[in-house]
Amino acid sequence: MTRNDDVVLAVRDVTKSFGGLEIMKGVNLDLCRGERHALLGPNGAGKSTMFNLISGEFPPTSGTIELQGRVISGMSPEAINRAGLARSFQITNLFARLSALENIRIGVMARHGIRFNLLRRVSRMKSINAESMQLLERVRLGHRADTPAGDMTYSEQRSLEIGMTLATGADVILLDEPTAGMSREETAYIVDLIREVTTDKTLIMVEHDMSVVFGLCDRISVLVYGKILATGTPDEIRNNREVQEAYLGEEAA
Numbered sequence: 001m002t003r004n005d006d007v008v009l010a011v012r013d014v015t016k017s018f019g020g021l022e023i024m025k026g027v028n029l030d031l032c033r034g035e036r037h038a039l040l041g042p043n044g045a046g047k048s049t050m051f052n053l054i055s056g057e058f059p060p061t062s063g064t065i066e067l068q069g070r071v072i073s074g075m076s077p078e079a080i081n082r083a084g085l086a087r088s089f090q091i092t093n094l095f096a097r098l099s100a101l102e103n104i105r106i107g108v109m110a111r112h113g114i115r116f117n118l119l120r121r122v123s124r125m126k127s128i129n130a131e132s133m134q135l136l137e138r139v140r141l142g143h144r145a146d147t148p149a150g151d152m153t154y155s156e157q158r159s160l161e162i163g164m165t166l167a168t169g170a171d172v173i174l175l176d177e178p179t180a181g182m183s184r185e186e187t188a189y190i191v192d193l194i195r196e197v198t199t200d201k202t203l204i205m206v207e208h209d210m211s212v213v214f215g216l217c218d219r220i221s222v223l224v225y226g227k228i229l230a231t232g233t234p235d236e237i238r239n240n241r242e243v244q245e246a247y248l249g250e251e252a253a
């Protein structure tokens with residue numbers, strides 16, 4: 001763990017209402033540089049809403065979100081992405097007919113601000129291709145470069161999505177249930193991969209699998225009814241009575 005107290009993402013007193021119903025009720029959260037942070041909470045607690053607020057799908061009703069000291073709340077998802085934050089979604093976000101390499105290349109090209117252009121200099125494309133291939137190898141998919149994303153296994157697709165979040169060059173990565181629907185073996189594989197590729201990044205993830213959360217994350221925040229009930233290390237969260245009562249249940253105590 002390379003965590004220090006340098007805050008890279010700061011959520012300050014954020015509320016969100018939908019049609020008069022307040023879903024987020026004044027959330028505060030600091031993500032420290034280099035940490036892996038899990039957002040836990042029961043169904044309907046507001047975890048997806050929190051991710052949507054951070055990634056700019058919609059603005060907060062009140063409060064602010066800062067990325068590396070810069071206010072991002074109110075900015076578009078694209079602008080937030082360019083500012084250094086990338087998100088992978090619960091539902092797959094890949095281009096099924098494009099190869100693994102082509103999918104990654106879209107992210108790399110977006111980072112370099114390159115649009116499809118037949119007159120683009122070949123040498124430039126060569127370096128883009130090399131960078132895309134390197135990223136593909138980082139997520140252990142080098143051997144699948146030419147395979148259409150739609151023909152890959154589920155865990156390969158999730159690996160590719162993780163590769164796409166890295167391709168944008170973001171320092172802060174949001175992963176939405178990266179092990180959802182996976183077997184025990186696939187889960188262990190993806191957790192290992194996430195650990196490997198996020199060593200120089202800051203990670204926040206929504207994850208329901210407790211063994212993943214407790215094994216991978218440095219800190220955990222528990223969200224209940226639109227409020228952060230507690231933030232702490234896995235041990236602190238495990239031993240927090242309020243968390244046990246509200247969420248974890250006796251078996252996790």
Ligand SMILES: Nc1ncnc2c1ncn2[C@@H]1O[C@H](COP(=O)(O)OP(=O)(O)OP(=O)(O)O)[C@@H](O)[C@H]1O
Pocket residue numbers: 018023041042043044045046047048049050
């Ligand atoms: N766009 C929206 N319009 C109206 N209500 C919404 C909207 N998005 C979320 N909600 C409501 O906000 C509440 C929190 O939902 P959210 O999906 O953020 O919870 P969650 O913690 O991610 O749940 P889950 O674990 O089931 O995915 C729910 O009551 C949901 O119905």
